[in-house]
Amino acid sequence: MRKILVVNSKGGCGKTTIATNLAVALAARGDDVALADADRQKSSLAWVKRRPENLAAIEALNWSKAEAIGGKNKQLDAIVIDGPGGLKSEHAKTLIAEASDIVVPVLASAFDWNATLKFLDDISDIKRVRKGKADIHVVANRINKRSTQVGDLERTLADRGFPLLCRISDRVLYARHAAAGTGVFDYSDSRSYEIRGQWHPLLQAVDS
Ligand SMILES: Nc1ncnc2c1ncn2[C@@H]1O[C@H](COP(=O)(O)OP(=O)(O)OP(=O)(O)O)[C@@H](O)[C@H]1O
Numbered sequence: 001m002r003k004i005l006v007v008n009s010k011g012g013c014g015k016t017t018i019a020t021n022l023a024v025a026l027a028a029r030g031d032d033v034a035l036a037d038a039d040r041q042k043s044s045l046a047w048v049k050r051r052p053e054n055l056a057a058i059e060a061l062n063w064s065k066a067e068a069i070g071g072k073n074k075q076l077d078a079i080v081i082d083g084p085g086g087l088k089s090e091h092a093k094t095l096i097a098e099a100s101d102i103v104v105p106v107l108a109s110a111f112d113w114n115a116t117l118k119f120l121d122d123i124s125d126i127k128r129v130r131k132g133k134a135d136i137h138v139v140a141n142r143i144n145k146r147s148t149q150v151g152d153l154e155r156t157l158a159d160r161g162f163p164l165l166c167r168i169s170d171r172v173l174y175a176r177h178a179a180a181g182t183g184v185f186d187y188s189d190s191r192s193y194e195i196r197g198q199w200h201p202l203l204q205a206v207d208s
């Protein structure tokens, strides 16, 4: 079973958006998926409650308290974990100890980079990651076509040894999906074909 932790010490970088859409991508192709909410805000749990019944099922797990992490050992293909902010707590350490993949969303705005680079260094230092038992995937989120900052971000990350895996556009449809309990992979309409394509490097990475 894959345990994919979506985490960054920065708030508002798109952890819940990435976690919910990733869970949908896996569920829509037929995987048995749970979405574990490890954030006190419980946005992912609320999103699962809004999810229409006719769409691919996603089980909700409340991991907002450290004692709940892990729990029943069900036969699932994947658990996607919407992580808490920061890594210092025991809660976060327990989550990393469980993860096979760590997805780190980062915004292109320069205000975000120092905190995120420090965060990436911190997770790289964790023994499990050093030993190659958990892979780090950096995802640029809310990318605007007119913005030139993503190129700088990509170079900065590459210089520090963290290649950018994919770029997710800034699109209002993500807010609409969030409100509806859905994700971009619930529908295969041609209008959002390109948007779904942006997720493919991440989907391939968590499959390998
Ligand atoms: N690619 C995107 N395009 C447009 N809006 C986005 C995108 N990603 C996230 N957002 C919006 O940005 C806001 C923050 O995103 P989200 O809640 O996923 O971040 P978060 O890291 O989980 O935040 P928190 O730290 O509060 O848990 C939300 O309003 C969300 O709809």
Ligand SMILES: [Mg+2]
Residues within 6 Å of the ligand: 015, 016, 017, 039, 041, 043, 082
């Ligand atoms: Mg969130």
